[in-house]
Amino acid sequence: MQFMLLFSRQGKLRLQKWYVPLSDKEKKKITRELVQTVLARKPKMCSFLEWRDLKIVYKRYASLYFCCAIEDQDNELITLEIIHRYVELLDKYFGSVCELDIIFNFEKAYFILDEFLLGGEVQETSKKNVLKAIEQADLLQEVNFSFTRISQILFNPCIITGAYLFLQRSSAEQFGYFTVNIDVYVQWKFQQSGQKICW
């Protein structure tokens, strides 16, 4: 694989990973061209296209496009499943992942990708092993109640309402600075999951 790009329907780049040395200028040019090409394609079209001398494999998940550039002899279908496995990993880690998770925790998205793919090749395909590696890393961190942790609890649909109330209270006490941003985030998250916010 030569590179992987994640971008939104509006064409905003959310994650970029390059496995070949290219200049920043060249990277920007490629991104621009590719985002345009992929966004122009209709939903029922096939997920592969020839682009320059590469093959592009892409798939859309909700508002995000995942797009990989592979070489001529590489396998398209397995690349499609690389994308899916990555989405599964993100989903499992963030718990029902959404675009905002990747925006606010972009560094995590990169870390997970590095555990899964390295140098453009699949390093570890077992979901358990990848997440174990990430969790081990998390264990090494100083124990502090984190933003991510809150969202972890928060976006588990079962405890969502309670958690929100918990957050309201706790954030007012301990994390007063969160309230505004979390509000936006939570509302958005609710819209994503199709639930009404009732408070």
Added chain:
Amino acid sequence: MPAVSKGDGMRGLAVFISDIRNCKSKEAEIKRINKELANIRSKFKGDKALDGYSKKKYVCKLLFIFLLGHDIDFGHMEAVNLLSSNRYTEKQIGYLFISVLVNSNSELIRLINNAIKNDLASRNPTFMGLALHCIANVGSREMAEAFAGEIPKILVAGDTMDSVKQSAALCLLRLYRTSPDFVPMGDWTSRVVHLLNDQHLGVVTAATSLITTLAQKNPEEFKTSVSLAVSRLSRIVTSASTDLQDYTYYFVPAPWLSVKLLRLLQCYPPPEDAAVRGRLTECLETILNKAQEPPKSKKVQHSNAKNAVLFEAISLIIHHDSEPNLLVRACNQLGQFLQHRETNLRYLALESMCTLASSEFSHEAVKTHIETVINALKTERDVSVRQRAVDLLYAMCDRSNAQQIVAEMLNYLETADYSIREEIVLKVAILAEKYAVDYTWYVDTILNLIRIAGDYVSEEVWYRVIQIVINRDDVQGYAAKTVFEALQAPACHENLVKVGGYILGEFGNLIAGDPRSSPLIQFNLLHSKFHLCSVPTRALLLSTYIKFVNLFPEIKTTIQDVLRSDSQLKNADVELQQRAVEYLRLSTIASTDILATVLEEMPPFPERESSILAKLKKKKGPGTVTDLEEIKKERNSDVNGGTESTPVNASTVALPDSPLQGSLAELVTGPRPRPSRLNSSRLAIHNLQTGVPCLFKGFFTSEEHSGFWLISLNTSLLSVCMASELNIQSTPSPSADLLGLGAAPLTSSAPPPSSTGSLLVDVFSDSASVVAPLAPGSEDNFASPDLASSEVVSEEPADTVHDADELIHKFVCKNNGVLFENQLLQIGLKSEFRQNLGRMFIFYGNKTSTQFLNFTPTLICSDELQSSLNLQTKPVDPTVDGGAQVQQVVNIECISDFMEAPILNIQFRYGGTFQNISVKLPITLNKFFQPTEMASQDFFQRWKQLSNPQQEMQNIFKAKHPMDTEITKAKIIGFGSALLEEVDPNPANFVGAGIIHTKTTQIGCLLRLEPNLQAQMYRLTLRTSKETVSQRLCELLSEQF
């Protein structure tokens, strides 16, 4: 999720990201970012030392800003500081920043490398992992230099954790890709291969990628990986879906690893060991069988993973190309996918079938799907799928279905997407030419092409149709009639006007008998389009008009009126004006004889690689379109047997090596110091130029058309002019070449002209003194250094046969070229052979400016040769003027097979000395060789029939030239044999077949050439029905490689 803390939230970062997201405009965003950058900068510069957390937070903010697409020019040092932090998250963010924003600042790299070195040595697997990820992400040469030696050790060390091994393997892979020179091969390689046996499937997955890449470059070193990969694969495909636990993906056992193993096996030929081979075949069969089983899950992930393995298995089957059974099964499987409801599968099936079509075993099986593919072309909604369908149709096309496929492609072209039209046009043009049984079909197809997609028909395509029409007289009348009819459409594409103008100008006379296409009607029809056309087309039409003046004298006055009109004679475009003036003048002053000579029909174009194919290759990148036909064509080529390419125009024009060349060059390039002997000839040309003002120049200045038309003015003088003109364009330093006339070999390998210098006098009788001035200036010659050595020639023993055999060998695989050259004389050859007959043109060129007297070439055959080879020729004029060239035709008949070559002896007087030169004339047995195509089965049957020991001749010899497959193929074809593809089970070998035609018998010949790259040797085996023929052909061919 375990109840542990996930990451540490960086409050400031989250706030900053929210702020950015809340920005309503780009300007507001930039403002916010600049504010933040200023803040971070002041923090980094501040007196107060930052704690790790703040540093991490700011570095992370910078990273975010960079990923938004803004430039970051500071913060690197802080990131490097984070690398040496003991806190994992800080280290992690530091590495992330370095990976994304690495800067080749050498001091920084040193610091980074230092931190990496510490982490690698830390024995802490998570730290080691981070360091390895960083190396793999950056992959710079500096890192390769620092760590390429270290990483293999980590990889194969017994106590390394599995996860570190995985990272180390892929890290090494990345370094090997960017800087293979820093990665030393060594003991570790064999231990890496054994990682294929590791119990941890993650380690195997990572190692397989590394081994595949290494094996591509060092196949010998990793050969043992084949059997290990096969057994690993076998264990995976036969395992139950639950056996591999988390490595099973949607009920498919280890799909990623399977695909990688199958890719690794594609680096090698089929395994030699029968057991391994059998096991592999079993695996492939199992994979094919599984495709037929009902799916274990309805999820698309299940079918994707399963089919990913299937497609990779099919790639391997195609790569091995040795099991007809598997190939046909693969083809059937793909056939099912062609109608699958998943667009992705249809796409991949079309793509994969393209490669299957080129295998001999499955070509027929692929062809059975033609209707489905045509249907895909018509109904697929996705252009990229239709594109694949076009590719597949192109790949499966052969003589049997060409008409149908071309018709369908033409049909599709009418509605095709603009993005792929040009490629389809090229493909149609190539198929139409390649598989044309009858050239009227070809002409129709191309005209249709221009009608449907005129804008996408490139120059190459319409040049090609003209070349073919010119070269095939059976189609000329039809072509004229068809273009005439096509031109009658009220709106026709300019390309059609070009083709029409050209063809009518050449062959309009063939349809002039019909009152509906009388000369005047033809002219009026063309002229009605004239005003709508661009300048180049108009220029071409003007040339058509002057050709009409010659073809149809009855409309000469009409044409003269048109040329005389103000819109032509005073046209603002210089090119058009000049043509009008010159053509008008030419039509007025020249007699009909002269017109007939000057405007003679175009001579056939030399056969060469189709320009269209070259274009398609260029479009698709080298190596994607390989075609034997093209090589076969080059066999008849006028140029050197076709192995080297010469600029198109330069090679079509004759290029005698005469003093004229130099002087003309000078006329064009401007005065410069020159040897005085050039003066006289320069003067002569100058006279000529003033006599017919500007005539040459007019032809020269127009770009490509001048190429065509100029040749039609078939006089050697013009040819010379053109040649030197072209030479100037194509030779980087013309002065060096052109002034070193005496010693310079032919710059292009083009043969001498077929018309002689004398024609020049006929055409331009006004300045008849052309030839005369050449001689008087000759005294100067003796002063010139290169001719001083001419005495050496005369001192040579009179009847030396020059480099006898070497010369013969030079001509074994080609028919044209320079046979002999010294300071005085150049002998050029041009020959053609059909069955047992041949004709050879020998051109004797006097390179000096002095006359040769008593010039007598004689052909000498030994008695033995006389009985098997019949040569007939006429004597030539005994005086050869300075700078002139004479031609001698030899008619050849092969009565029976022969061993030796006839000798050409030339005697003449130059100055006061008598010259005697003998050369062997390269008439060899293989010239009467006609290629025969045959299938593998026939070949082996005949091969067995010729098993008598006398019938076989074998020679093992060292390669004299670099062992290049394409050159070898070209040589075998040039030798006269057909090159049979896919006959020999070993694709590296070459197999050929043909018939030697003699008057008395026809002798079937089979040959096989086995190259051994390692030893740089060849083994050549010939089997023919006659011992002497086997022997002679073997001798001749052995010298070629």
